[in-house]
Amino acid sequence: xxxxxxxxxxxxxxxxxxxxxxxxxxxxxxxxxxxxxxxxxxxxxxxxxxxxxxxxxxxxxxxxxxxxxxxxxxxxxxxxxxxxxxxxxxxxxxxxxxxxxxxxxxxxxxxxxxxxxxxxxxxxxxxxxxxxxxxxxxxxxxxxxxxxxxxxxxxxxxxxxxxxxxxxxxxxxxxxxxxxxxxxxxxxxxxxxxxxxxxxxxxxxxxxxxxxxxxxxxxxxxxxxxxxxxxxxxxxxxxxxxxxxxxxxxxxxxxxxxxxxxxxxxxxxxxxxxxxxxxxxxxxxxxxxxxxxxxxxxxxxxxxxxxxxxxxxxxxxxxxxxxxxxxxxxxxxxxxxxxxxxxxxxxx
Ligand code: NAP
Ligand code: ZN
Numbered sequence: 001x002x003x004x005x006x007x008x009x010x011x012x013x014x015x016x017x018x019x020x021x022x023x024x025x026x027x028x029x030x031x032x033x034x035x036x037x038x039x040x041x042x043x044x045x046x047x048x049x050x051x052x053x054x055x056x057x058x059x060x061x062x063x064x065x066x067x068x069x070x071x072x073x074x075x076x077x078x079x080x081x082x083x084x085x086x087x088x089x090x091x092x093x094x095x096x097x098x099x100x101x102x103x104x105x106x107x108x109x110x111x112x113x114x115x116x117x118x119x120x121x122x123x124x125x126x127x128x129x130x131x132x133x134x135x136x137x138x139x140x141x142x143x144x145x146x147x148x149x150x151x152x153x154x155x156x157x158x159x160x161x162x163x164x165x166x167x168x169x170x171x172x173x174x175x176x177x178x179x180x181x182x183x184x185x186x187x188x189x190x191x192x193x194x195x196x197x198x199x200x201x202x203x204x205x206x207x208x209x210x211x212x213x214x215x216x217x218x219x220x221x222x223x224x225x226x227x228x229x230x231x232x233x234x235x236x237x238x239x240x241x242x243x244x245x246x247x248x249x250x251x252x253x254x255x256x257x258x259x260x261x262x263x264x265x266x267x268x269x270x271x272x273x274x275x276x277x278x279x280x281x282x283x284x285x286x287x288x289x290x291x292x293x294x295x296x297x298x299x300x301x302x303x304x305x306x307x308x309x310x311x312x313x314x315x316x317x318x319x320x321x322x323x324x325x326x327x328x329x330x331x332x333x334x335x336x337x338x339x340x341x342x343x344x345x346x347x348x
Contacts, residue, residue, distance in 0.1 A: 001025060002032065005348035006131035007320055007341070009059045012050035015324050018348040021060055021127055023135040028075030031138050033085060038129035039064030039155040039313070040339040041185060042246045043269065045327050047117045051271050055117050062129025063089040063115040064340075066144060066154035070133070078138045084150065085141040086303070088157035089293050091115050091126060092137060103297035105140075129154075130323070132343050142299050145307035152312025155185060155338040156303060158293065159313065163190035163242055164302040165294040166265035167197060170240045174198040179238040180219075181254065183210045184330070186244035186267060188314055188337035191217040193302075194242075196309040202238070206333070213336065217314070231257065236284075244268050246331075252276040255286055263287035313338045319345035 001022040008019045026032060044061040046052050065087040069079045079085060090112045093100050097109035105112050113120050115136075116128030127134070144153045163186050172178050178199040180190040187203070194201045195218025202221040203214035214222040223230050234257045241254060241264040251274035255264055266274070266289065274288075281288055294302070306312065314337045318326055326339045 004133035005346040026073040028073045030073040032071040033067040034070040035067040036150045037154040037340040038062040060127040065129035066150040084144040086157040103295040155313035159185045161294040166291040172199045182244040185338040248272040255280045260284040265289045
Protein backbone atom coordinates (compact mmCIF):
# COMPACT_ATOMS: atom_id res chain seq x y z
CA UNK A 1 0.00 0.00 0.00
CA UNK A 2 1.03 3.60 -0.53
CA UNK A 3 0.61 5.82 2.54
CA UNK A 4 0.06 9.56 2.16
CA UNK A 5 -0.87 12.48 4.43
CA UNK A 6 -4.41 13.68 3.75
CA UNK A 7 -7.19 15.87 5.11
CA UNK A 8 -10.00 13.64 6.29
CA UNK A 9 -13.59 14.56 7.10
CA UNK A 10 -14.39 11.96 9.80
CA UNK A 11 -18.17 12.42 9.65
CA UNK A 12 -20.78 14.70 8.10
CA UNK A 13 -19.97 18.34 8.77
CA UNK A 14 -17.13 17.60 11.23
CA UNK A 15 -13.87 19.56 11.11
CA UNK A 16 -11.04 18.18 8.99
CA UNK A 17 -8.29 16.09 10.55
CA UNK A 18 -4.84 15.48 9.07
CA UNK A 19 -4.31 11.72 8.90
CA UNK A 20 -2.35 9.21 6.89
CA UNK A 21 -4.46 7.34 4.34
CA UNK A 22 -3.63 4.43 2.05
CA UNK A 23 -3.82 3.98 -1.69
CA UNK A 24 -3.47 0.71 -3.60
CA UNK A 25 -0.10 -0.36 -4.97
CA UNK A 26 0.25 0.63 -8.61
CA UNK A 27 -1.55 -1.56 -11.10
CA UNK A 28 -0.12 -1.85 -14.60
CA UNK A 29 -2.08 1.13 -15.87
CA UNK A 30 -1.76 3.32 -12.76
CA UNK A 31 0.22 6.45 -12.16
CA UNK A 32 1.21 7.80 -8.74
CA UNK A 33 0.78 11.56 -8.61
CA UNK A 34 2.50 13.86 -6.13
CA UNK A 35 -0.25 16.41 -5.62
CA UNK A 36 0.84 20.06 -5.46
CA UNK A 37 -2.56 21.77 -5.25
CA UNK A 38 -6.18 20.74 -4.76
CA UNK A 39 -9.06 23.12 -5.44
CA UNK A 40 -12.06 23.45 -3.13
CA UNK A 41 -15.23 22.95 -5.17
CA UNK A 42 -18.64 23.71 -3.69
CA UNK A 43 -19.47 20.07 -4.48
CA UNK A 44 -16.90 19.10 -1.83
CA UNK A 45 -18.89 21.11 0.69
CA UNK A 46 -22.24 19.63 -0.40
CA UNK A 47 -20.77 16.12 0.10
CA UNK A 48 -18.81 16.70 3.32
CA UNK A 49 -21.97 18.22 4.81
CA UNK A 50 -24.05 15.36 3.39
CA UNK A 51 -26.37 17.72 1.50
CA UNK A 52 -26.74 15.31 -1.42
CA UNK A 53 -27.85 12.30 0.60
CA UNK A 54 -25.80 9.66 2.33
CA UNK A 55 -22.06 9.94 1.86
CA UNK A 56 -19.08 7.70 2.61
CA UNK A 57 -17.03 8.62 5.72
CA UNK A 58 -14.23 9.04 6.54
CA UNK A 59 -13.97 11.17 3.37
CA UNK A 60 -10.95 12.70 1.63
CA UNK A 61 -12.55 15.20 -0.74
CA UNK A 62 -10.92 16.89 -3.71
CA UNK A 63 -11.53 16.53 -7.43
CA UNK A 64 -9.50 19.45 -8.71
CA UNK A 65 -6.06 17.91 -8.54
CA UNK A 66 -2.83 19.16 -10.08
CA UNK A 67 0.55 17.57 -9.56
CA UNK A 68 3.46 15.65 -11.00
CA UNK A 69 3.76 11.96 -11.88
CA UNK A 70 6.18 10.32 -9.45
CA UNK A 71 5.87 6.63 -10.40
CA UNK A 72 4.22 4.63 -13.20
CA UNK A 73 2.85 1.10 -13.48
CA UNK A 74 4.52 -1.38 -15.82
CA UNK A 75 2.00 -0.92 -18.61
CA UNK A 76 1.72 2.88 -18.56
CA UNK A 77 2.29 4.44 -21.99
CA UNK A 78 0.89 7.98 -21.75
CA UNK A 79 2.98 9.45 -18.94
CA UNK A 80 6.48 9.43 -17.52
CA UNK A 81 7.84 10.36 -14.13
CA UNK A 82 8.02 14.17 -14.01
CA UNK A 83 4.98 14.86 -16.23
CA UNK A 84 2.56 17.50 -14.97
CA UNK A 85 -0.96 16.09 -14.79
CA UNK A 86 -4.38 16.80 -13.40
CA UNK A 87 -7.24 14.64 -12.17
CA UNK A 88 -10.87 15.77 -12.13
CA UNK A 89 -14.11 14.24 -10.90
CA UNK A 90 -13.68 10.69 -12.23
CA UNK A 91 -11.05 7.99 -11.73
CA UNK A 92 -12.56 5.05 -13.61
CA UNK A 93 -15.27 3.99 -16.03
CA UNK A 94 -16.05 0.78 -17.90
CA UNK A 95 -14.27 1.93 -21.06
CA UNK A 96 -16.53 -0.25 -23.22
CA UNK A 97 -20.00 1.29 -23.35
CA UNK A 98 -21.04 3.70 -26.10
CA UNK A 99 -20.52 6.72 -23.83
CA UNK A 100 -17.02 5.72 -22.77
CA UNK A 101 -16.14 5.04 -26.41
CA UNK A 102 -17.42 8.54 -27.24
CA UNK A 103 -15.15 10.01 -24.57
CA UNK A 104 -18.14 10.93 -22.39
CA UNK A 105 -17.06 8.84 -19.43
CA UNK A 106 -19.33 10.79 -17.08
CA UNK A 107 -22.27 8.98 -18.71
CA UNK A 108 -20.70 5.50 -18.38
CA UNK A 109 -23.43 2.84 -18.45
CA UNK A 110 -21.76 0.93 -15.61
CA UNK A 111 -21.41 4.15 -13.62
CA UNK A 112 -18.23 6.22 -13.63
CA UNK A 113 -16.21 5.95 -10.43
CA UNK A 114 -16.05 9.32 -8.73
CA UNK A 115 -12.69 10.57 -7.43
CA UNK A 116 -13.92 10.54 -3.82
CA UNK A 117 -17.13 9.64 -2.00
CA UNK A 118 -17.34 6.82 -4.53
CA UNK A 119 -16.61 3.12 -4.65
CA UNK A 120 -14.10 1.71 -7.11
CA UNK A 121 -14.90 -1.36 -9.20
CA UNK A 122 -12.67 -3.21 -6.70
CA UNK A 123 -15.12 -2.32 -3.91
CA UNK A 124 -12.74 0.10 -2.19
CA UNK A 125 -13.87 3.64 -1.31
CA UNK A 126 -12.12 6.29 -3.38
CA UNK A 127 -10.02 9.09 -1.84
CA UNK A 128 -9.54 12.47 -3.43
CA UNK A 129 -7.11 15.31 -3.75
CA UNK A 130 -6.86 16.88 -0.28
CA UNK A 131 -3.74 14.75 0.10
CA UNK A 132 -0.12 14.62 -0.94
CA UNK A 133 -0.50 11.69 -3.31
CA UNK A 134 -3.15 9.88 -5.30
CA UNK A 135 -3.14 6.71 -7.44
CA UNK A 136 -5.23 6.70 -10.62
CA UNK A 137 -5.38 4.89 -13.92
CA UNK A 138 -3.48 6.81 -16.59
CA UNK A 139 -6.78 7.01 -18.51
CA UNK A 140 -8.07 9.51 -15.95
CA UNK A 141 -4.95 11.67 -15.68
CA UNK A 142 -4.88 14.61 -18.08
CA UNK A 143 -1.65 16.33 -19.12
CA UNK A 144 -1.40 19.96 -18.00
CA UNK A 145 0.11 22.02 -20.82
CA UNK A 146 3.27 24.05 -20.21
CA UNK A 147 2.40 27.61 -19.44
CA UNK A 148 -0.38 26.88 -16.94
CA UNK A 149 0.99 26.86 -13.41
CA UNK A 150 -0.25 24.00 -11.22
CA UNK A 151 -2.08 26.20 -8.69
CA UNK A 152 -4.22 27.91 -11.32
CA UNK A 153 -4.57 24.66 -13.28
CA UNK A 154 -6.14 22.63 -10.46
CA UNK A 155 -9.60 24.29 -10.60
CA UNK A 156 -9.77 23.77 -14.35
CA UNK A 157 -10.21 20.03 -13.70
CA UNK A 158 -13.73 20.55 -12.35
CA UNK A 159 -14.82 24.21 -12.48
CA UNK A 160 -13.22 24.69 -15.91
CA UNK A 161 -14.54 21.59 -17.65
CA UNK A 162 -17.99 21.91 -16.07
CA UNK A 163 -18.65 25.28 -17.68
CA UNK A 164 -16.66 24.54 -20.85
CA UNK A 165 -19.07 21.70 -21.73
CA UNK A 166 -22.33 23.72 -21.92
CA UNK A 167 -20.61 26.75 -23.47
CA UNK A 168 -19.34 24.52 -26.30
CA UNK A 169 -22.52 22.48 -26.61
CA UNK A 170 -24.77 25.52 -26.91
CA UNK A 171 -22.49 27.45 -29.23
CA UNK A 172 -21.00 30.29 -27.18
CA UNK A 173 -18.98 32.51 -29.50
CA UNK A 174 -19.05 35.74 -31.50
CA UNK A 175 -22.54 37.23 -31.80
CA UNK A 176 -23.85 35.33 -28.78
CA UNK A 177 -24.94 36.97 -25.55
CA UNK A 178 -23.95 34.80 -22.61
CA UNK A 179 -24.98 35.46 -19.01
CA UNK A 180 -23.36 33.77 -16.03
CA UNK A 181 -25.37 33.57 -12.82
CA UNK A 182 -23.20 33.46 -9.68
CA UNK A 183 -19.62 34.71 -9.67
CA UNK A 184 -17.92 31.96 -7.70
CA UNK A 185 -15.59 29.15 -8.73
CA UNK A 186 -17.56 27.88 -11.72
CA UNK A 187 -18.94 31.32 -12.56
CA UNK A 188 -15.59 33.07 -12.85
CA UNK A 189 -14.34 30.30 -15.14
CA UNK A 190 -17.47 30.61 -17.27
CA UNK A 191 -16.81 34.34 -17.67
CA UNK A 192 -13.19 33.79 -18.66
CA UNK A 193 -13.93 30.97 -21.11
CA UNK A 194 -17.01 32.55 -22.74
CA UNK A 195 -15.14 35.84 -23.23
CA UNK A 196 -12.19 33.99 -24.78
CA UNK A 197 -14.63 32.19 -27.10
CA UNK A 198 -15.70 35.62 -28.35
CA UNK A 199 -19.13 35.87 -26.72
CA UNK A 200 -20.54 39.07 -25.17
CA UNK A 201 -20.60 38.16 -21.48
CA UNK A 202 -22.78 39.46 -18.67
CA UNK A 203 -22.37 38.63 -14.98
CA UNK A 204 -25.53 38.25 -12.90
CA UNK A 205 -24.37 38.46 -9.29
CA UNK A 206 -26.47 39.19 -6.20
CA UNK A 207 -24.78 42.48 -5.36
CA UNK A 208 -22.36 44.86 -7.07
CA UNK A 209 -19.54 43.82 -4.70
CA UNK A 210 -17.75 41.92 -7.48
CA UNK A 211 -18.40 44.42 -10.30
CA UNK A 212 -14.79 45.41 -10.90
CA UNK A 213 -13.70 41.78 -10.79
CA UNK A 214 -16.41 40.69 -13.22
CA UNK A 215 -15.23 43.19 -15.78
CA UNK A 216 -11.57 42.31 -15.20
CA UNK A 217 -12.41 38.63 -15.76
CA UNK A 218 -13.78 39.50 -19.21
CA UNK A 219 -17.43 40.46 -18.78
CA UNK A 220 -18.77 43.38 -20.82
CA UNK A 221 -21.78 43.88 -18.55
CA UNK A 222 -22.42 43.31 -14.85
CA UNK A 223 -25.82 43.28 -13.17
CA UNK A 224 -26.60 43.16 -9.44
CA UNK A 225 -29.70 40.96 -9.42
CA UNK A 226 -30.75 42.07 -5.93
CA UNK A 227 -31.32 45.63 -7.12
CA UNK A 228 -34.89 46.69 -7.90
CA UNK A 229 -35.99 46.26 -11.47
CA UNK A 230 -32.70 44.79 -12.74
CA UNK A 231 -34.08 41.38 -13.73
CA UNK A 232 -37.21 42.95 -15.22
CA UNK A 233 -35.05 45.11 -17.44
CA UNK A 234 -33.17 42.08 -18.80
CA UNK A 235 -36.21 40.18 -20.12
CA UNK A 236 -35.59 38.45 -23.45
CA UNK A 237 -31.88 39.36 -23.56
CA UNK A 238 -29.61 36.31 -23.56
CA UNK A 239 -28.88 33.44 -25.96
CA UNK A 240 -27.21 31.31 -23.30
CA UNK A 241 -27.38 31.48 -19.52
CA UNK A 242 -25.02 29.38 -17.42
CA UNK A 243 -26.51 29.00 -13.92
CA UNK A 244 -23.78 28.15 -11.41
CA UNK A 245 -25.71 29.02 -8.26
CA UNK A 246 -25.33 26.49 -5.45
CA UNK A 247 -28.63 27.54 -3.83
CA UNK A 248 -32.28 27.62 -4.88
CA UNK A 249 -33.15 30.19 -7.54
CA UNK A 250 -36.43 31.59 -8.98
CA UNK A 251 -36.02 29.65 -12.22
CA UNK A 252 -39.06 31.08 -13.97
CA UNK A 253 -37.68 34.62 -13.66
CA UNK A 254 -34.34 33.57 -15.17
CA UNK A 255 -35.96 31.63 -18.02
CA UNK A 256 -37.68 34.91 -18.87
CA UNK A 257 -34.27 36.51 -19.49
CA UNK A 258 -33.72 34.25 -22.52
CA UNK A 259 -34.28 35.29 -26.11
CA UNK A 260 -36.52 32.97 -28.16
CA UNK A 261 -34.75 29.59 -28.61
CA UNK A 262 -32.35 30.54 -25.84
CA UNK A 263 -31.02 28.02 -23.34
CA UNK A 264 -30.39 28.12 -19.62
CA UNK A 265 -27.84 25.45 -18.75
CA UNK A 266 -27.90 24.57 -15.06
CA UNK A 267 -24.70 23.31 -13.51
CA UNK A 268 -25.42 24.29 -9.90
CA UNK A 269 -26.70 21.46 -7.73
CA UNK A 270 -28.78 22.90 -4.88
CA UNK A 271 -30.84 20.52 -2.80
CA UNK A 272 -34.24 22.01 -3.62
CA UNK A 273 -36.26 21.87 -6.84
CA UNK A 274 -36.56 24.43 -9.61
CA UNK A 275 -40.06 25.72 -10.23
CA UNK A 276 -41.38 27.03 -13.53
CA UNK A 277 -44.59 26.95 -15.52
CA UNK A 278 -44.75 25.11 -18.87
CA UNK A 279 -45.60 28.40 -20.56
CA UNK A 280 -42.23 29.81 -19.52
CA UNK A 281 -40.44 27.46 -21.90
CA UNK A 282 -43.17 26.95 -24.53
CA UNK A 283 -43.44 30.68 -25.15
CA UNK A 284 -40.21 31.47 -26.99
CA UNK A 285 -39.39 27.77 -27.47
CA UNK A 286 -36.76 28.04 -24.77
CA UNK A 287 -34.58 25.25 -23.41
CA UNK A 288 -33.93 24.41 -19.77
CA UNK A 289 -30.86 22.17 -19.74
CA UNK A 290 -28.43 20.63 -17.30
CA UNK A 291 -24.80 19.73 -17.72
CA UNK A 292 -22.62 17.23 -15.89
CA UNK A 293 -18.82 17.90 -15.82
CA UNK A 294 -17.26 16.64 -19.09
CA UNK A 295 -15.32 13.72 -20.52
CA UNK A 296 -11.57 13.22 -20.61
CA UNK A 297 -11.07 14.26 -24.29
CA UNK A 298 -13.06 17.47 -23.67
CA UNK A 299 -10.99 18.14 -20.54
CA UNK A 300 -7.79 17.91 -22.60
CA UNK A 301 -9.32 20.18 -25.26
CA UNK A 302 -10.32 22.73 -22.58
CA UNK A 303 -6.80 22.70 -21.09
CA UNK A 304 -5.27 23.29 -24.53
CA UNK A 305 -7.67 26.20 -25.08
CA UNK A 306 -6.70 27.66 -21.69
CA UNK A 307 -2.99 27.38 -22.52
CA UNK A 308 -3.55 29.04 -25.89
CA UNK A 309 -5.50 31.91 -24.34
CA UNK A 310 -3.41 32.30 -21.17
CA UNK A 311 -6.29 31.27 -18.92
CA UNK A 312 -6.01 29.83 -15.44
CA UNK A 313 -8.31 30.05 -12.46
CA UNK A 314 -8.08 33.09 -10.17
CA UNK A 315 -7.04 31.47 -6.91
CA UNK A 316 -6.42 32.11 -3.25
CA UNK A 317 -3.90 29.59 -1.96
CA UNK A 318 -4.48 28.35 1.58
CA UNK A 319 -2.84 25.91 3.97
CA UNK A 320 -4.40 22.74 5.33
CA UNK A 321 -5.45 24.33 8.62
CA UNK A 322 -7.49 26.99 6.79
CA UNK A 323 -9.82 24.60 4.96
CA UNK A 324 -12.66 24.60 7.53
CA UNK A 325 -12.80 28.41 7.49
CA UNK A 326 -12.56 28.44 3.70
CA UNK A 327 -15.68 26.24 3.49
CA UNK A 328 -17.66 28.83 5.44
CA UNK A 329 -16.34 31.59 3.20
CA UNK A 330 -17.37 29.71 0.04
CA UNK A 331 -20.89 29.20 1.39
CA UNK A 332 -21.06 32.92 2.20
CA UNK A 333 -20.11 33.77 -1.41
CA UNK A 334 -16.83 35.19 -0.10
CA UNK A 335 -14.34 33.46 -2.38
CA UNK A 336 -12.28 35.22 -5.03
CA UNK A 337 -12.56 32.98 -6.90
CA UNK A 338 -11.29 29.52 -5.99
CA UNK A 339 -9.48 28.31 -2.90
CA UNK A 340 -6.64 25.92 -3.62
CA UNK A 341 -4.94 23.93 -0.87
CA UNK A 342 -1.15 23.82 -0.86
CA UNK A 343 -0.99 20.12 -0.05
CA UNK A 344 2.60 20.38 1.25
CA UNK A 345 1.07 21.96 4.38
CA UNK A 346 -0.79 18.76 5.39
CA UNK A 347 0.99 17.50 8.50
CA UNK A 348 -0.26 14.05 9.40
P1 NAP B 1 -19.29 28.78 -5.42
O1 NAP B 1 -17.88 29.10 -5.68
O2 NAP B 1 -19.82 28.81 -4.05
O3 NAP B 1 -20.18 29.75 -6.37
C1 NAP B 1 -21.58 29.77 -6.35
C2 NAP B 1 -22.05 31.22 -6.51
O4 NAP B 1 -23.47 31.20 -6.47
C3 NAP B 1 -21.65 32.14 -5.39
O5 NAP B 1 -20.38 32.70 -5.53
C4 NAP B 1 -22.73 33.21 -5.46
O6 NAP B 1 -22.41 34.16 -6.47
C5 NAP B 1 -23.93 32.42 -5.92
N1 NAP B 1 -24.80 32.11 -4.78
C6 NAP B 1 -24.51 31.45 -3.64
N2 NAP B 1 -25.57 31.38 -2.82
C7 NAP B 1 -26.56 32.01 -3.46
C8 NAP B 1 -27.92 32.28 -3.14
N3 NAP B 1 -28.43 31.88 -1.96
N4 NAP B 1 -28.67 32.94 -4.05
C9 NAP B 1 -28.13 33.35 -5.20
N5 NAP B 1 -26.83 33.13 -5.55
C10 NAP B 1 -26.08 32.48 -4.69
O7 NAP B 1 -19.64 27.31 -5.96
P2 NAP B 1 -19.02 26.50 -7.22
O8 NAP B 1 -17.89 25.67 -6.74
O9 NAP B 1 -18.85 27.42 -8.34
O10 NAP B 1 -20.21 25.48 -7.51
C11 NAP B 1 -21.49 25.98 -7.87
C12 NAP B 1 -22.50 24.85 -7.91
O11 NAP B 1 -22.18 23.99 -9.01
C13 NAP B 1 -22.52 23.94 -6.68
O12 NAP B 1 -23.86 23.59 -6.40
C14 NAP B 1 -21.73 22.73 -7.13
O13 NAP B 1 -22.06 21.55 -6.43
C15 NAP B 1 -22.15 22.63 -8.57
N6 NAP B 1 -21.23 21.88 -9.45
C16 NAP B 1 -21.79 21.18 -10.47
C17 NAP B 1 -21.00 20.52 -11.37
C18 NAP B 1 -21.62 19.82 -12.54
O14 NAP B 1 -21.02 18.94 -13.14
N7 NAP B 1 -22.81 20.20 -12.93
C19 NAP B 1 -19.61 20.53 -11.22
C20 NAP B 1 -19.07 21.27 -10.17
C21 NAP B 1 -19.88 21.95 -9.29
P3 NAP B 1 -22.67 35.73 -6.27
O15 NAP B 1 -22.09 36.07 -4.92
O16 NAP B 1 -21.94 36.32 -7.41
O17 NAP B 1 -24.14 35.96 -6.33
ZN1 ZN C 1 -16.33 20.17 -8.53
